[in-house]
Amino acid sequence: MARLFIGTSGWSYPKGQGAWDNLFYPAKLADKDKLGFYASFFNTVEINSSFYRPPNQYAARAWASKVPDGFRFTAKLWQKFTHPKMFEKATGQDWRVQDEDFSIFEEGIGPLAEAGKLGPLLAQFPTSFRPDDARLEYLEDLIQRMRGAGFSLAVELRHRDWTESEGTRAIRAFMEQQHVAWVMIDEPRFKTSIRHVPLTSDTAYFRFHGRNYKSWWSHAEAEDRYNYLYTPEEERHLAEDVLEVSERTSETYAFFNNHYGAKAVVNAVDLQRLLDQPALQQPLPEALQALYPSASPTLD
Numbered sequence: 001m002a003r004l005f006i007g008t009s010g011w012s013y014p015k016g017q018g019a020w021d022n023l024f025y026p027a028k029l030a031d032k033d034k035l036g037f038y039a040s041f042f043n044t045v046e047i048n049s050s051f052y053r054p055p056n057q058y059a060a061r062a063w064a065s066k067v068p069d070g071f072r073f074t075a076k077l078w079q080k081f082t083h084p085k086m087f088e089k090a091t092g093q094d095w096r097v098q099d100e101d102f103s104i105f106e107e108g109i110g111p112l113a114e115a116g117k118l119g120p121l122l123a124q125f126p127t128s129f130r131p132d133d134a135r136l137e138y139l140e141d142l143i144q145r146m147r148g149a150g151f152s153l154a155v156e157l158r159h160r161d162w163t164e165s166e167g168t169r170a171i172r173a174f175m176e177q178q179h180v181a182w183v184m185i186d187e188p189r190f191k192t193s194i195r196h197v198p199l200t201s202d203t204a205y206f207r208f209h210g211r212n213y214k215s216w217w218s219h220a221e222a223e224d225r226y227n228y229l230y231t232p233e234e235e236r237h238l239a240e241d242v243l244e245v246s247e248r249t250s251e252t253y254a255f256f257n258n259h260y261g262a263k264a265v266v267n268a269v270d271l272q273r274l275l276d277q278p279a280l281q282q283p284l285p286e287a288l289q290a291l292y293p294s295a296s297p298t299l300d
Contacts, residue, residue, distance in 0.1 A: 002247070002249040004246060004277060006042065006043070006268055008042065008264040008265060011034060011045050012034055017260075018226070018227060018261045018262075020262045024288055025037060025285075032062075035063060041265070041284070042268060044072045046255045046257075050076050051077070055109050057108050060112050064117050069116075072117060074255075075112075075118070075122065077124070077146075082126070083125075086126075121146060122154050123155045125155070125157055130162075131171070140174055143178050143180055147180070153180045153181070154253075158187075159194060160194050160195055163195045163197060172198055175201070181203045181204060182199070182200045182201075183206070184241070186208045203249060203250065204242075204246065204248075205253045206253065206254040208256045208267070210257070211230075211234075212227055229263045230258070230267045235274060242275060256268045262288055269284065
């Protein structure tokens with residue numbers, strides 16, 4: 001059975017109505033201490049900030065020092081690699097990827113790899129990224145660049161055409177050849193939503209986005225999309241999926257991205273319990289338990 005890494009997508013949500021401060025993180029806990037506090041509950045985290053800008057190597061070195069041996073970071077690839085229009089709108093810069101962009105990203109993430117605490121990099125593509133010759137060529141080139149640099153990689157494709165088009169067999173074969181994980185996602189079911197994806201690597205990668213169907217496409221409050229708490233029954237089904245896949249891999253990662261109000265924390269702890277992972281060594285904060293009564297697993 002695979003070694004299981006269960007955590008949340010991101011660890012710092014200090015602003016907005018869904019902030020984690022004074023809920024998961026105790027009052028007056030300094031920003032620099034949040035990662036260490038987080039790591040006392042989970043053995044992995046998905047870095048979100050690397051999507052908006054390449055990591056700073058000094059920050060990455062500090063992150064590595066704040067977590068125990070055996071902890072794994074995963075990291076989203078820079079949006080320039082996966083969301084060119086979003087990158088151009090946010091920065092006003094040319095979206096076309098240059099060789100130096102890879103070097104900058106690799107240098108920034110390097111300290112985590114050097115510390116032995118880096119898991120897969122995550123290439124998360126938008127729903128608009130649909131299979132055609134140009135995109136297949138780009139995806140294959142991106143995979144080769146990252147794999148050639150020595151990184152493990154997981155690719156999240158969201159449009160159903162990736163599992164229902166003629167190009168499916170080709171990209172599956174290429175990902176298997178390159179040992180790239182095809183990300184298994186849970187989100188509201190739209191007609192464009194990707195269907196069951198194959199296991200393409202000895203590493204599995206799950207991302208649970210929540211099922212907030214009504215607010216998914218709302219641009220008024222972007223964080224509302226992730227204001228969703230999986231029910232006990234839904235979590236049991238997720239646990240069954242993770243367990244089934246973990247029996248065929250050496251490492252399995254599972255991240256909750258329903259971060260609003262630290263709901264991801266609650267669901268990640270519940271998944272640990274359902275999969276018989278080691279019990280928590282300390283209780284979750286009282287504020288979190290008061291808001292979510294189920295967030296009170298048995299301690300060792």
